Amino acid sequence: MNAPASPIEQLHMSLPDIDWITDTPRVTRLSQDFSWFSPVLKGELNGKRADIVAKPRNEEEIRQLVAACARLRIPITVRGGGTGNYGQAVPLQGGLLMDMSGYNAFLWAKDGVGRAQAGIRLSEFDKEAQAKGWELRCIPSTFRSATLGGLFGGGFGGAGSITWGPLACPGNVLGVRAITIEPEPNFVELRGAEALAMHHVYGTNGLVLEIEVGLAPAHDWLESVVVFDDFDKALEFSDVIARAPGILKKEVGLLACPVPDYMTTLADHLEPGCHAALLVVAESCEQPMLEYVQRYGGKVTYRQTAAEVKATRRTIIEYAWNHTTLNALKVDKTLTYLQSSFTPGQHLEQVRLMEKLLGGKDGEVLLHAEFLRTMTGEVTCSALQLVRYTTPERLNEIIDIFRANGVRINNPHVYHLEDGKAQGELAPEIIETKKRFDPQGLLNPGKMRTWKNT
Numbered sequence: 001m002n003a004p005a006s007p008i009e010q011l012h013m014s015l016p017d018i019d020w021i022t023d024t025p026r027v028t029r030l031s032q033d034f035s036w037f038s039p040v041l042k043g044e045l046n047g048k049r050a051d052i053v054a055k056p057r058n059e060e061e062i063r064q065l066v067a068a069c070a071r072l073r074i075p076i077t078v079r080g081g082g083t084g085n086y087g088q089a090v091p092l093q094g095g096l097l098m099d100m101s102g103y104n105a106f107l108w109a110k111d112g113v114g115r116a117q118a119g120i121r122l123s124e125f126d127k128e129a130q131a132k133g134w135e136l137r138c139i140p141s142t143f144r145s146a147t148l149g150g151l152f153g154g155g156f157g158g159a160g161s162i163t164w165g166p167l168a169c170p171g172n173v174l175g176v177r178a179i180t181i182e183p184e185p186n187f188v189e190l191r192g193a194e195a196l197a198m199h200h201v202y203g204t205n206g207l208v209l210e211i212e213v214g215l216a217p218a219h220d221w222l223e224s225v226v227v228f229d230d231f232d233k234a235l236e237f238s239d240v241i242a243r244a245p246g247i248l249k250k251e252v253g254l255l256a257c258p259v260p261d262y263m264t265t266l267a268d269h270l271e272p273g274c275h276a277a278l279l280v281v282a283e284s285c286e287q288p289m290l291e292y293v294q295r296y297g298g299k300v301t302y303r304q305t306a307a308e309v310k311a312t313r314r315t316i317i318e319y320a321w322n323h324t325t326l327n328a329l330k331v332d333k334t335l336t337y338l339q340s341s342f343t344p345g346q347h348l349e350q351v352r353l354m355e356k357l358l359g360g361k362d363g364e365v366l367l368h369a370e371f372l373r374t375m376t377g378e379v380t381c382s383a384l385q386l387v388r389y390t391t392p393e394r395l396n397e398i399i400d401i402f403r404a405n406g407v408r409i410n411n412p413h414v415y416h417l418e419d420g421k422a423q424g425e426l427a428p429e430i431i432e433t434k435k436r437f438d439p440q441g442l443l444n445p446g447k448m449r450t451w452k453n454t
């Protein structure tokens with residue numbers, strides 16, 4: 001007698017028209033993200049994979065998959081481009097991996113607002129919006145492969161956050177359409193703060209179908225690298241450009257010595273031992289930018305107009321944010337990284353202090369700062385420092401040293417929501433949203449520790 005079909009087999013057999021992926025190597029590959037940046041997560045998430053992958057093409061297929069999973073009590077982990085860093089899209093308890101990349105239509109852009117299906121790539125969204133004179137306000141450096149749903153579900157911001165703050169700032173996300181995870185699913189439009197309760201919670205409290213975002217006017221962006229011999233001058237220059245209200249900007253990053261030495265594919269523009277500022281400012285603002293370069297004793301070693309960036313498909317944004325870490329890891333696999341935010345108004349002193357305590361050319365923590373505006377509009381910097389990794393214990397000691405000196409660490413070496421950016425506790429509206437949209441707790445189970453206790 002044949003064994004009864006497992007829930008996964010029943011799911012697979014009940015929806016024969018879905019684009020299924022069942023072969024083990026592909027399912028394994030799609031179950032991974034960029035959590036390998038962390039030697040800690042690499043070990044903890046090793047071997048975690050979905051049982052099956054589905055690639056829905058339309059809302060009806062998503063509804064059918066959700067209804068069947070809810071009936072069969074199968075976990076669902078949603079995947080966009082799989083570029084998340086904390087194992088966000090790695091299924092901990094098997095089940096279905098729903099690959100959203102085929103659900104990717106651009107819907108519309110007008111009057112500073114745009115809307116698309118969640119699986120659209122950010123580069124594709126921008127291409128469509130720019131044709132209408134608009135662009136995304138902030139993009140991660142993974143914009144070529146990351147999706148709008150993944151940015152909303154697992155991202156923070158990136159290039160553009162120096163002007164528009166993090167994605168979570170009210171006005172940056174205006175609404176989402178989501179589906180409830182029930183045998184009879186409902187489609188719900190959430191607006192404003194209600195929509196933001198699903199932001200950066202790793203797809204644990206809602207499966208998002210469409211996202212409506214505030215847009216920025218599109219500009220022709222000039223990309224420059226400015227190098228300095230002196231650390232303080234490089235830091236002050238980056239800060240002054242970040243603040244300068246008359247300079248339209250998309251990116252102000254600082255790679256302190258020896259970080260530029262790891263950017264080997266930019267080596268022609270980075271003198272060994274230099275400190276380098278990565279700048280993306282509107283072409284119309286080049287002159288005032290150059291005046292600051294002269295005032296702080298910097299030297300422009302790289303300059304690409306918007307037309308050149310488009311023609312070469314080479315952008316310094318792919319040397320900023322966590323691409324700095326990626327580029328460095330290509331050179332030295334023993335490195336890892338941290339994520340920190342400095343207190344506005346004290347950020348330069350804090351950066352200098354941490355540089356003195358742990359940094360410098362031969363230090364243990366190598367400074368890579370990204371300037372941005374906070375949720376309340378102040379200019380500060382965050383950092384994605386490179387760390388010369390030795391042991392998990394020493395990594396935790398380093399984190400404690402930062403915290404003891406008033407620097408906030410968003411630990412990228414943990415996969416539970418509560419242990420990362422949430423800093424211990426989830427807002428009640430996150431849990432309320434989960435009760436409403438995922439009453440059986442099927443979405444990305446194991447990432448929201450609080451859920452077990454409610």
Ligand SMILES: Cc1cc2nc3c(=O)[nH]c(=O)nc-3n(C[C@H](O)[C@H](O)[C@H](O)COP(=O)(O)OP(=O)(O)OC[C@H]3O[C@@H](n4cnc5c(N)ncnc54)[C@H](O)[C@@H]3O)c2cc1C
Pocket residue numbers: 033034077078079080081082083084085088089100118119139140141142145146147148149150151152153154155156157158159201202203204206207208209321322323326444
């Ligand atoms: C080299 C590198 C550089 C990076 N730079 C940045 C940066 O500058 N800024 C930044 O914020 N991040 C950055 N990241 C992290 C990541 O690339 C971004 O957050 C990106 O936006 C994630 O998009 P994705 O489509 O790859 O998401 P995925 O990794 O596929 O998913 C991320 C999370 O969102 C959830 N999710 C995906 N789609 C949906 C949906 N439709 N509904 C509900 N939940 C969903 C997933 O379950 C997962 O938990 C970087 C990562 C790397 C590896």
